Amino acid sequence: MVERGERDLRSTVRQIESQLEFFDSFVSKIVLVKAYLSRRYRFSASHRLHGEQLSDAENRAIYGKCNNPHGHGHNYTLEVTVSGSVEELTGMVCNLVDLDDCVQREVLSRFDIENLNMRPEFADVVPTTENLCTVIFDHLNQDILKRKFTQAHLERVRLEETMMNSFEYSGD
Ligand code: NI
DSSP: OHHHHHHHHHHHHHHHHHHHHHHHHHHHTEEEEEEEEEEEEEEEEEEOOOOTTSOHHHHHHHHGGGGOTTOEEEEEEEEEEEEEEEETTTOOSSOHHHHHHHHIIIIIHHHTTEEGGGSGGGSSSOOOHHHHHHHHHHHHHHHHHHHOOSSOEEEEEEEEOSSSOEEEEOOO
16 A cells, blocks of 8 residues: 555656646746837728718718718828737747738738728728728737737737828727
């Protein structure tokens, strides 16, 4: 009985030791230094600012030239900011190739050279650049969470509509 007890105890100790080794190796790969990474992308799209729940006169009064029935285009600059721990092994917060893939799949393939008013995201929402920011943030965030391609966390999306206007959304 004693021998058996000793064997069990040794086996338990071995299991704990191997679990500790695994935990140590996992922790040593992560350096708890938080860094931010921002990357810029460009795309072009057209839109018309028009709220279905408003009268034509109200739409003209609120949106002015942007309510023109033929719409107008913008060359948008999108800045995506992610943050996270710098991984010791790679020295990176997130691999730019992964981030580029994500933005290509979730943003550029949807909105580049498109009429935003025709997109399902804007079926019931006016495609202002504020709303475009939130739509882009949600698409990117869902993809990042779903794929877990990185330790990185989506901090912010910033959209420059013109040289004079920019909009930001952080998911709040
Ligand atoms: Ni516009």
